[in-house]
Amino acid sequence: MFRIGLRDTKAHFRRFIMSIIAIALGVAFVVGSFCFREMLNDQVAQMMGSNSDADVYVRGATEEKQEPGGSVTSYNSTYTEISTSIIPDIENVDGVTSADATMQLGNAVLLDHNGDALTTVGAPTLVIGVDQDDPWRSAHFVSGEYPQTDDEIALLEDTADKAGLKTGDTAKLIVDGEAREMTVSGVFTSPSTQLGAILILARPSFVQHVLQEEGEDTSSIQFIGVYGSKTTPLDEEAQQQLADRINKALPKSADAHAVTGDSVRDDATKSIQDQLGFIQPLILIFAAIALFVGAFIIANTFTMIVRESMRGYALLRSVGASPAQVFASVLIQAVILGIVGSGIGVLLGWGLLEAIAKGMSSGGMPLSGSPAPSATDVIIGVIVGVVVTIIGATLPAKTAATAPPIQAMNETVNPEKPVKARGWIGIVMVALGAAFWVLCYLGAAKRVDWQWLKDLGSGWTLGLGAAFVVIGAIVCAPAFVAPAAKVLGWIPSKMFPVTGKLATRNIGRAKRRTANTAAALFIGVAIVSCLGVVASSMKTSVNNLVDNNVNADYVAMSASMTQPISTKAVDAIEDTKGVGASSAVYMLPTVKATNAEKDVMTAAIKTDLLTELAPVGQQDGDAAKAIDDGEAAVGRTIADDEHWKVGDVIDLESENTSVDEEATKQASEAYQKQAEAQAKTLQQEAQQLAASGDVSGAQSKAKEAENVVKQAQNVDPKQFVKMKTETKTEQVRIGAIIDDSLYADSIFISVPTAEKITSKDMMMVTQMYVQAEPGANVEQLGKDLKKTVKPFYTVSVLTRDEFKSSMSSMINSMLAIIYALLALSIVIAIFGIVNTLALNVSERTKEIGLLRAIGTSNGQVRGMLAIEAVILSVFGTIVGIVVGVAAGVVIRAAYESQGMTTLTIPWDQLVLFLIVAILVGLVASISPARRALKQPVLDAVASE
Amino acid sequence: MSKRTGANATSPIVAKAVDLVKTYGDTDSQVTALNHVSVDFRRGELTAIMGPSGSGKSTLMHCMAGLDVPSSGQVFVEDLEVSSMNQKQLTQLRRKEIGFIFQSFNLVPTLTAEENILLPLQIAHRPVDREWFRKVVGVVGLENRLDHRPSQLSGGQQQRVACARALMERPSVIFADEPTGNLDSRSSREVLEFLRTSVRDYGQSIVMVTHDPRAASFADRVLVLADGSITQDMDHPTYDDILAVFAEHDDPDNGPVSVESADAKEA
Ligand SMILES: Nc1ncnc2c1ncn2[C@@H]1O[C@H](COP(=O)(O)OP(=O)(O)OP(=O)(O)O)[C@@H](O)[C@H]1O
Numbered sequence A: 001m002f003r004i005g006l007r008d009t010k011a012h013f014r015r016f017i018m019s020i021i022a023i024a025l026g027v028a029f030v031v032g033s034f035c036f037r038e039m040l041n042d043q044v045a046q047m048m049g050s051n052s053d054a055d056v057y058v059r060g061a062t063e064e065k066q067e068p069g070g071s072v073t074s075y076n077s078t079y080t081e082i083s084t085s086i087i088p089d090i091e092n093v094d095g096v097t098s099a100d101a102t103m104q105l106g107n108a109v110l111l112d113h114n115g116d117a118l119t120t121v122g123a124p125t126l127v128i129g130v131d132q133d134d135p136w137r138s139a140h141f142v143s144g145e146y147p148q149t150d151d152e153i154a155l156l157e158d159t160a161d162k163a164g165l166k167t168g169d170t171a172k173l174i175v176d177g178e179a180r181e182m183t184v185s186g187v188f189t190s191p192s193t194q195l196g197a198i199l200i201l202a203r204p205s206f207v208q209h210v211l212q213e214e215g216e217d218t219s220s221i222q223f224i225g226v227y228g229s230k231t232t233p234l235d236e237e238a239q240q241q242l243a244d245r246i247n248k249a250l251p252k253s254a255d256a257h258a259v260t261g262d263s264v265r266d267d268a269t270k271s272i273q274d275q276l277g278f279i280q281p282l283i284l285i286f287a288a289i290a291l292f293v294g295a296f297i298i299a300n301t302f303t304m305i306v307r308e309s310m311r312g313y314a315l316l317r318s319v320g321a322s323p324a325q326v327f328a329s330v331l332i333q334a335v336i337l338g339i340v341g342s343g344i345g346v347l348l349g350w351g352l353l354e355a356i357a358k359g360m361s362s363g364g365m366p367l368s369g370s371p372a373p374s375a376t377d378v379i380i381g382v383i384v385g386v387v388v389t390i391i392g393a394t395l396p397a398k399t400a401a402t403a404p405p406i407q408a409m410n411e412t413v414n415p416e417k418p419v420k421a422r423g424w425i426g427i428v429m430v431a432l433g434a435a436f437w438v439l440c441y442l443g444a445a446k447r448v449d450w451q452w453l454k455d456l457g458s459g460w461t462l463g464l465g466a467a468f469v470v471i472g473a474i475v476c477a478p479a480f481v482a483p484a485a486k487v488l489g490w491i492p493s494k495m496f497p498v499t500g501k502l503a504t505r506n507i508g509r510a511k512r513r514t515a516n517t518a519a520a521l522f523i524g525v526a527i528v529s530c531l532g533v534v535a536s537s538m539k540t541s542v543n544n545l546v547d548n549n550v551n552a553d554y555v556a557m558s559a560s561m562t563q564p565i566s567t568k569a570v571d572a573i574e575d576t577k578g579v580g581a582s583s584a585v586y587m588l589p590t591v592k593a594t595n596a597e598k599d600v601m602t603a604a605i606k607t608d609l610l611t612e613l614a615p616v617g618q619q620d621g622d623a624a625k626a627i628d629d630g631e632a633a634v635g636r637t638i639a640d641d642e643h644w645k646v647g648d649v650i651d652l653e654s655e656n657t658s659v660d661e662e663a664t665k666q667a668s669e670a671y672q673k674q675a676e677a678q679a680k681t682l683q684q685e686a687q688q689l690a691a692s693g694d695v696s697g698a699q700s701k702a703k704e705a706e707n708v709v710k711q712a713q714n715v716d717p718k719q720f721v722k723m724k725t726e727t728k729t730e731q732v733r734i735g736a737i738i739d740d741s742l743y744a745d746s747i748f749i750s751v752p753t754a755e756k757i758t759s760k761d762m763m764m765v766t767q768m769y770v771q772a773e774p775g776a777n778v779e780q781l782g783k784d785l786k787k788t789v790k791p792f793y794t795v796s797v798l799t800r801d802e803f804k805s806s807m808s809s810m811i812n813s814m815l816a817i818i819y820a821l822l823a824l825s826i827v828i829a830i831f832g833i834v835n836t837l838a839l840n841v842s843e844r845t846k847e848i849g850l851l852r853a854i855g856t857s858n859g860q861v862r863g864m865l866a867i868e869a870v871i872l873s874v875f876g877t878i879v880g881i882v883v884g885v886a887a888g889v890v891i892r893a894a895y896e897s898q899g900m901t902t903l904t905i906p907w908d909q910l911v912l913f914l915i916v917a918i919l920v921g922l923v924a925s926i927s928p929a930r931r932a933l934k935q936p937v938l939d940a941v942a943s944e
Numbered sequence B: 001m002s003k004r005t006g007a008n009a010t011s012p013i014v015a016k017a018v019d020l021v022k023t024y025g026d027t028d029s030q031v032t033a034l035n036h037v038s039v040d041f042r043r044g045e046l047t048a049i050m051g052p053s054g055s056g057k058s059t060l061m062h063c064m065a066g067l068d069v070p071s072s073g074q075v076f077v078e079d080l081e082v083s084s085m086n087q088k089q090l091t092q093l094r095r096k097e098i099g100f101i102f103q104s105f106n107l108v109p110t111l112t113a114e115e116n117i118l119l120p121l122q123i124a125h126r127p128v129d130r131e132w133f134r135k136v137v138g139v140v141g142l143e144n145r146l147d148h149r150p151s152q153l154s155g156g157q158q159q160r161v162a163c164a165r166a167l168m169e170r171p172s173v174i175f176a177d178e179p180t181g182n183l184d185s186r187s188s189r190e191v192l193e194f195l196r197t198s199v200r201d202y203g204q205s206i207v208m209v210t211h212d213p214r215a216a217s218f219a220d221r222v223l224v225l226a227d228g229s230i231t232q233d234m235d236h237p238t239y240d241d242i243l244a245v246f247a248e249h250d251d252p253d254n255g256p257v258s259v260e261s262a263d264a265k266e267a
């Protein structure tokens, strides 16, 4: 049997090409998704290894409760902070070379040699506080050295290359809205490629100072990194021993605990990897589509082969082969096919990833290591491929083994199993899914107020609804094939009376096959239509908002995601000639509404915003007046969530960290006093020595004393900076509730009110709206504004249109990725259609021969098959569009309060999908038609 | 291309084969299915072709209808040389000049009887002559079966639909390869009656292959083929004449009946 299977495989190889491609694509996706995850994990692990490379970490001993639902995603936020004052204690421990609280600035911008801000695709810009005394072991200098002064920085080689800077150059670093001239003291590499992050080393004192300016408390920290050696990492055991020694030395009051570097790295690596985990399932969806089509193509192909070889099988059986043996001879072909297909798939997946890695490198995100699949990946890929193939081939193999030969001859007459039951089951599922969606909609639109629905969350109702609708649609599709063919065939039947009619009737013959073929297209189109609706709704919502609600002529935004617009820039803009009404939006990250159930954002604004720049349409009370009166205006969404009404009182609280002038002065004075005392003692000693006749001893003592004085004079005052944390609270009455979606989800107060509880340093300006003075030249103002913000580098001034398109372009680039995936699923769907048509043609060989014998031209046969294919693909596409658009509508409704106020259905896109579907059908019909026409009429008519 | 010049329309010959040779296989295992056959088929006649199995009847039919290409020699239908036509011309020929009835599987399963009957006209974009349609359907006796699918018709009914379809387009000549091969004697007689009626009343020319002497006795002329050559050409033979010919030529083992059952199995 094995030999027969092998020989048959050879004979059918051409037939198998399509199946192999489908399986290969599916397996490529599967393997690719695994490799991709591993590649990312490798990067993360490597980055952790080089960036968190301390031998021992000292962290808080008490675990902090994470706020449920809080957006605290950072991995190291689960322990209390510890004081930096314990660093000297740690440094005294035996075996410790250095102990540092490494601080970072995440919001700096480096300018390249042309003076343009250096941007990355997603990777951060970090200024890391390290120097000769507090080194970073993983940094290896290729030229120069650590920064020696606060005016020096060292750059990662990749960063230096991107910026066109080298050691000795002058670079501009923008920190806290100010451009500072820095000298590049050195260029270094690290074992990890840093994924395109821009890494800048600066002296710890510089970083600390900037952080303090920003109101950050630098006296406490999450981690203190400890090196046991400046050059070589300690092994696990040595790490543990060092940690134990440190723990012994740590005072109880410090509430700190030392752990090995490895354990911290492992935890952090794992948590980041978990965060990136969502990517793989996304890829696997498309793998599933490919494999589904693959299994289906294989089933079709084998049905065709088995049908054609029915006589052979009957003969085998009649000479004594058991059904099991016949079954095996078919299945062997499937196994060979599966192995070949998945082998190609593994290579394809690997190649794909190499290409992605190359693309990422050239896109400024170099990866280290090779994305080669591991042995497990290969095994998983091959198993998946073979299993799918076997599943596809089982049914045809069973037919071959058991069906009486006579049945095969009358296949065209054999009635299909009824599809009615399936239809009903599917309809029930779709209805169930729709019900979930309705619930989701009702919940989101606040039509009902059911606690359980809120607890369930819109994510669940959306997801369950989508799952039921999609699966239900696939289940019930066969029942709708015949009616759909009638409807869709109407136009072609009018245009081409005979071929149209024949094609329409043919579609209804193998309903399951037709429906399954269409399903592949259905899923892909559904996903894309849904995203299309969501994206275009997002775009129009933003545009409408800008068009209808925003009167500002210009919007100033920060070009870097992390850096706010500095207050200096705000002042400069306000002072620009021609500026009329203007208002910055000051986010108040430190301010919390303590009597709110959820986390609510608070922002400070000028009333210009409410009256001129983005006038409030509907409101309870008068928002502008309320804010002027020191009251708050609250967005409708929040008011509803928190059940607040006008007249209620909100408790605002802010924890402010600032430089404690008093303590700083004391510390500084204490130091000076100590130095003076020391100098005095030394001088006294010198005098004593002089008195006793030891002149040289007296001189050296006197010099020592002089040095102490000098040192005390030269000491960096920053060293003594002490921080303090104050909590200020303020009760603010709600003066107005604003309905406009622009204001929906924040509490608004005036800047003076905000200053009662927090300082201007702690406010973050993310956007600023500007209107021209009445009578001023708007265009001229734009030019002037651009000039004004030039020295701030990271602030950009956008016109209304630019503002709108800045939002759209973000959405568009997201869509591009999805479209790329769609293109792939279309390719796979084409395979499915080609294959189904090929099977249809093979089943109808005789019929097509007959048609030709009575005068059907080749063109008419081609036309008939083309119409069949087009009906099929349009059927899948339309169901996909309907389901996708419905899902989009529900998602839009669910996120209405988040600003998706306007539903827009991208008709042009949907029409485009339909046109593509028609083209897909036409293309798919070419090869089956060629096969149908290749057969001489006589052979076709005479064939069994 | 205009087919029927004035002279042709009245020509008594509707189709002819000239020195037709058809061989299968390569040189060392060659089978000669037609061995220099020359024959004229007259207009308005029902010609029956008989002969033992493997004598080349189907091959002749196929070559005449342009379904197969002869190895040498020529085929003319209405003075058009079929044997040298390309695909396009053949399609035109099938639409206008030739009707074909197979032994089985003559109908498109997705179409009703009526649609099947009208199919050739629609394929050729020709107008439907309703009058003629009613007449043809009346003759076949299928008036109340018109909206049935082939699977809902008996074998005899299916063959009659096939005959009606061939007749509907009023081709110059209809070739029928064992049209009654799969039918019982009753259905078989219905179909034959119909063929004869259409020849007699409507002047249709028909060439029919049959193994059944009784069927052949319906014909105006009976040709007997043996080993690829025509051995007999009988004008209006009676049933007994035909039986007599076969009694001479065939031993009982290779008689018509056993051949027919073998055929059915193969199909
Ligand atoms: N495709 C083919 N390849 C090889 N030989 C063929 C082919 N078709 C027919 N023949 C041979 O040609 C000869 C004539 O065959 P043909 O089908 O014309 O016979 P027939 O008179 O129709 O027989 P039957 O009464 O059994 O239908 C036979 O010997 C047959 O074996």
Ligand SMILES: [Mg+2]
Pocket: B057, B058, B059
């Ligand atoms: Mg024959």
